[in-house]
Amino acid sequence: MERAGMKYEELYALLRRRGVLWPTAEIYGGAQGLYDYGPAGTLVKRLLEEAWAAWFVGLSDDFYRIDATDILPEAVVRASGHLENFTDPGVTCAKCGNHFRAETILEQFRPEGVDGLSPAQIGELLKQYPVRCPQCGSNEMSVPRPFNLMFGFDFGAAGGEKAYLRPETAQSSYLAFSRMWDVGRRALPLGIAVIGKAYRNEIAPRQVLFRMRAFTQAELQIFFNPAAFPLPFASVAEEQLPVLRVARRAAGEETPEPRSARSLADEGLPEFYVFFLVHMYRFFRDVLRYPADAIRLFEKSDTERAFYNRIQFDFEVKLESLGGYKELGAVHYRGDYDLSRHSAGSGKDLSVAVSGGERLLPHVLETTFGVDRNVWALADLGLVIDGERTVWRLPPYLAPSVVGVFPLMKKEHTTEARRWQARLRDSGIEAEFDSSGSIGRRYARMDELGVPYCITVDRESLGAPSLEARTVTLRDRDTKQQERVTLDALIVRLRASRVAPRPIPLNAVE
């Protein structure tokens, strides 16, 4: 078997055909950057979210998952910095059509920047100075228009207030910090995780799940004392990470080099930061089962980093369908940026008491994970070609269904196969029944959907004297091997396969 290595359009067609996802409002011609999940996609996505929560939230008894609204009042996004950073005025060249930030164009004439100026005022400046297009040299620069990447709207019936769809789920965790401090143990580190939708009005949505206007993030914000973040670093120190640091990038390198966690800490990265690099790396490699040689930890430079970050490594994975490395997650050290901004914005003191009666504004370490992008990556990396068959080698705990139930012969075995399906359902195991076409066709259908097991009722299944003695054949998706199993043995096997890996909790190690 070899990796299918499907090209973009082929993979997208497969996902549409199998009911994984499709464009929103497809009958109206679609809408840029919006996609809906079908039955299979909904299940995979949900299981992926659960696996993420088991791995990240399950890391500590003091990490909690909350569910928060998508809508943020204007005061929140003003304090967070998203309002100013999301509304950079843009300028378009009338000749070559290229788009630039007004700040860039006016830089040499107006070093103090353009913050706080209205588009009309910037338009005046463009006329006032001899500005030229950096691309083609033309002097026909258009009147600027707001360049807003947040969806904003009137809030309240009177329409006097504004609100925004959250541009990242992280904000919901910051808003919850104060309340969660009281709900939890009043101790650091405290983790607050949110899985939910975030929204960005992207200029040019592309590549389906990679640049969406409404997308699902799974983010864990860990609030901690930078002077004391107890972690079992020794337990991860020898892990080798495929890293591409800024210095090597500057030398033109694009491939990562194996680096031990310890050596990264020796270079000055905080141990707590490296610890979570390892944690996320293991999630990609061991839980999602991405090939280790496709993963790259890509350090972002000063100029590339998001405005709130001090340290940022993107987790990139090489995807055949998209022709290169794509960001699927990241670990961000955000310092005390967020809580200090929200302290100032809300007027509420968000510092907490730590040992010795001292007060401290906690720092934030963020792990962020793009759920939709990873659904795509699971398909890209998991699909293999075996002769005529296309097999989606999803980990069983991420598969849309765990087992298919077939009669070997439609006429003779359908009734009994239906009974097996009902027995599995009674045990809480959803089973897909299929009797159409030949047995090989049914196996193939399940293979393409990533269903890891199929059972088949045959002549021998009907012959047994008691239910306990009754058996079916159990067929493994990846090996195509079959064995005869009883109902009890089957239930045990299927249940075990549905459990996603969990980490050793930090509290247990202390």
Next chain:
RNA sequence: GCGGUUGUGGUCUAGUGGUUAGGACGGUAGCUUCCCAAGCUACCUACCCGGGUUCGAAUCCCGGCAACCGCACCA
């Protein structure tokens, strides 16, 4: 957002002014078949949307929408 290319069943496609819009794969049903997309039969499903030109438009023109590629953007 700019430029280029493109839009025919679920998927891949033939058709370039008048076709019963053809094929393959797929799906459904039946027959057959005791285990990996077999075979036979029947059936199912399409010209992105809106205008215009024309006796007549899937085909030509305009507008819209969407997708792909390149550029830009990606906080």
